[in-house]
Amino acid sequence: MKKVTEKILLHDPLSLMANKASIQARKAAEHQELVLIEIWFDKHYYNRYQHGDESGKRNGIDPDLVKEIIIQSISWLISCSGRYKFFRFLNADKENDPYHRIVLQKNTKEGLLNIVTEFHWITLRRYEVTVKTAMVTVGSPKKLSILG
Secondary structure, eight states: OHHHHHHHHHTOTTOOBOOSSOSSBOOOOOOOOOOEEEEEEOHHHHHHHHTOBTTBOOTTOOHHHHHHHHHHHHHHHHHHHHHOTTOOOEEOOOTTOOOOOEEEEEEETTEEEEEEEEEEEEETTEEEEEEEEEEEEOSSOOOOOTTO
């Protein structure tokens, strides 16, 4: 009986319960915001992917994999920018404001994939991320974490 009562109370739209800001609050509504995030590839990235550089062709930087990693990272980047005051990844194109670049990393079978990106605010619900370059490194990766 106790479990049934607890379930009913949890789903009662008129009940007061604790949330992050109050010990007694009632949920009034939910809203999901939709945004458009465009993924762009810089010419430098395409040259490295298609032709390589002085070290040869860069394996492991396939555009489909890079897009997948960016899409997987967006929620984490937004979450971290809200939780850590010192973390900023979004460029607003303000005068005298240096561009922030983020290196997204993922371990792959070829090694550690490093993707250098810039995220830019375009309009209220539209953002761009540009892949500047990417490369796979082999060996012990340097820890590039905002979490320490």
